[in-house]
Amino acid sequence: MAASQSSVRVTRDPQTKAYCSSVTQSMPEPRDCTVFQLLLDGVAFDDAHVCFAETKSGRELTLGSLRLQAQQLGLGLLREGLKPGDVVMLLLPNSIAFVVVLLATQFAGLRCALANPGYMAKELKHVHDLVQPRKIFTTTTLMKNLMRSGLSWNKAVTVDQSIGRGGARFLKDLMVSEEQAKQAEPFIPQSFNETTYLPFSSGTTGMPKGVEISHKNVAAMVNTLVSIPDGLGRGEKTIGFLPFFHAMALLIAVHCTIVNRGKVFIIPGFEPVAFAELVKKEKISNIGLVPPVLNVLAIHPKITKEHFASVRYASCGAAPLDADTQRKFSEKTGIWDVRQGWGMTETTVGCFGLSQGAEIGTVGRIMPGCYARLVDPDTGKDVEQGERGEVWVRGENITKGYYRNAEATKGTFSDDGQWLKTGDVGVMNDKNEMRIVDRIKELIKYKGWQVAPAELEGLLLTHPKVMAAAVIGVYSKEQATELPRAFKITPGSDADATAQEIIDFVKAKTSPQKYLRGGVRVLDVVPVSPSGKVLRKELRKLVEAEEAAAAGKEPQAKL
Template identity: 30%
Template sequence: MTNLATNLTNTAAKYPDQDALRINGQGVTYAQLHGMAAKLAGALRAHGVEPGDRVAIILPNVPAFPVVYWGILLAGGIVVPMNPLLKAGEIDYFFTDSGAKIAFVWPDFVPEATKGAENSGTRIVECGPMGPAPGTFEGGEPIVEPHDRADDDTAVLLYTSGTTGRPKGAELTHSNVHLNAMRSAQVIQQITPDDVVMGCLPLFHVFGLVVGLNAATVAGAKLALIPRFDPAAAIEVIEKERVTIMQGVPTMYAAILNHPSSDGMDASSLRTCASGGSAMPLEVMRSFEEKFGCMILEGYGLSETSPVASFNMPTMERKPGTIGVAIPGCEMKCVDLDGNEVPVGEVGEIAIRGDNVMKGYWNKPEATAEAIPDGWFRTGDLATMDAEGYFTIVDRKKDMILRGGMNVYPREVEECIYAHPDVLEVAVVGMPDELLGEQVGAAVALREGSTATPEDIIEFAKERIAAYKYPRTVWVVPELPKGPSGKILRREVHRPTEG
């Protein structure tokens, strides 16, 4: 029997005095983390939470998050991590759909969560930095040893951001998360107990939760937390905590790179940087590595694949611009609309099979059957695979622009525009066009003090890519809309209406 929390109990037994967490210069050891989580697990049981019950977490990156997370798992419960910025209506849906009995909530979000809990009757427990406020959630004997769970019991219910319709709860099992965390620690990042992992990705997001918190725990490393990502805070943490491994989405790397205080940053401790969540612009990768003397390894995954599916492994040739090769225990291929594998070098949808693929969508058998029609999970991402098994993402299936019968992949156009020295961020989107069906448009955020005009950028792209690909319309925005992990949200980019 495997309970994911065994990783915590094993590491706490092996390295009791090692810091598990670092925040604001303070440390929490593995022994302390285990003790607080065991106490919380006992209180959960005393308050009626049985194995298999769902418990929600609405917390920023503070020690309370790992305390509650491990506590729920020790008690045999299912963790439902939620974005703290959700509104009452959205919270109501998550609580009702998951049947969460209790939610642990940061003080700032209690009013919204309380409103959101009216229909479901979910109990709201307010938390401070280290867990529930003293005296608010007590009782029961500490549960020191993890409650028995089977490999394929659900450990985490992760709601995927629904681009269409309501979010769906991806059921990740104890085995899914354990194996992915282990491979993230050992194969991908080669984490040791001497490492300091930068926890700037939100822990409610699958990347931060599994590749950050769970992988650091498996390895007995320190996780340096930043409550909410901010480039100045990240720079300070890298220096003060001597961070060796950073994990982030491309916008985080760009924000650090372009921040004035990064010029004098002592980044000598940085060894490996893992990037995922969206495609890393080559220009950002090159500049970051040159400036800080470290290596960025790009990978790929989704909530439904726990999350890592492929990576540029440190032990293999790195191919910048690719998402690497399938990780151990996972198979990937590119398929056509009928599910047939396409030839090497041709564009197809990525399909994934392996021990990282979720059990299914919570209470949604039809959606599960549609996503995994033949044992292979369909990702909705278009890519090519080269002869050595390296995948290159071309785009999201639904983001592809069909201009006069020609396929335009926004990512390719974005890569071209990122090479312009004045461009900080760009998102390329399709715009309705009476003649061609769709036309290419680009929203651009410029660097401070830059003088480039939309016409300059159109001209720049026109000289570098095929005539059917370059944007006919460019508009400048102060910043681009981003999701909870800092990923640019193309679907929320709209051309300003002409006044």
């Protein structure tokens, strides 16, 4: 890279009050291109570089084969009657098939909705009805999720094997011949602002919203990520265990790997010793983590510095990482270069972080190509260094809004439409590194997953023993994450027994990240404002008082 981290400066415009990186002025302009062109333009069909490898199956995917298979499937989908601009949905775990299908949609000019394979029936039905996909790519194991959600198997395409019934198709049956694929050209839209990805983000008011990510957003975000000094380099080797349907892994582990001709080892799940042994065996050069995983590695008795001798740096995102956990991780693994990042689905990946040498506990400096302000949410005025303010961001990587939800889009941007109001509250230190200290939005972050309190509150109110309910996140230092906790009014019943009953009720009806791992508390009154809004600040005060008075006591109910 042309610049080093030591030469990076952050400046603040005296008029707009916006922070930006000195690297912004020297970084190349992002390409005006589609995602397919960005990743596979110029890749020959016989390019033998292995970019993805599945550790469980032993399968590998070269860049040349990726291009060929993406064109075979993409052309096949168009011949099935799909048209550019149609939506297809990926309901897939991390795999080579995920990457192939993803790039096939981009070849054909389709919009790709990225669904969580862990969605329960209600959630899957909601995102399906929102985006109305023409096809749903999934596995035979996950077909039961479609059945439970009441969705037609006629839309399903299985990627692992044919099931031969119910109208479901098999991926290989949709692929055209190699000769036909090699002669085909990728679809080019009239505008690179066309939506190409639809990942889902939980709002504070309930069910997931579709975030519109354009070709221009992706090209700008990749340009930013590869322009970070001493950051992602050519030929990097990493491990793909964070979910590809999530913006962070999608762009860093998939897109940047292809652009930088790196290699991702795809593992079926996180098991600490197996993870560490793979790092050692394959001489992994950087690892992307989330705080709970980092915490597990920091305390596991079988993890040693020897496992991580090849690692240049570790990045950590999706949720705040506290300084104590970071120090323990570095002492355990010998990885002292731990780079936090900050972002949200609406920023495609992020706007702060991956900064070498940033103060521990901060999310680092503003990324190249991004701009940020810290604004007092009550007065609308920019705050000074060291003061708390809501983080507002802008840049070519920022979403244009929410799919089929103009009201939510309007509420997320500033009145002039120029700034994304993130809902996170930050403080800038004297080195212009940001620390996230609070959230105006009330989302709970469980191991990087977004959990909307309002959704759980609505579910709780369907239980016959719950008269009123409220949900907040309580931070667990042991697990390095927030845990959803419910507060409720229950008429005349045994509190402990009812608490466990409520926990089991929620487990039966939601995805695992929404389980009430923080327990259940019974209140005489759930605090609300005159307008009826739950006063979660008052509940947090109750939690603080409980922790201060009863440190070490067991919660009322456990999972």
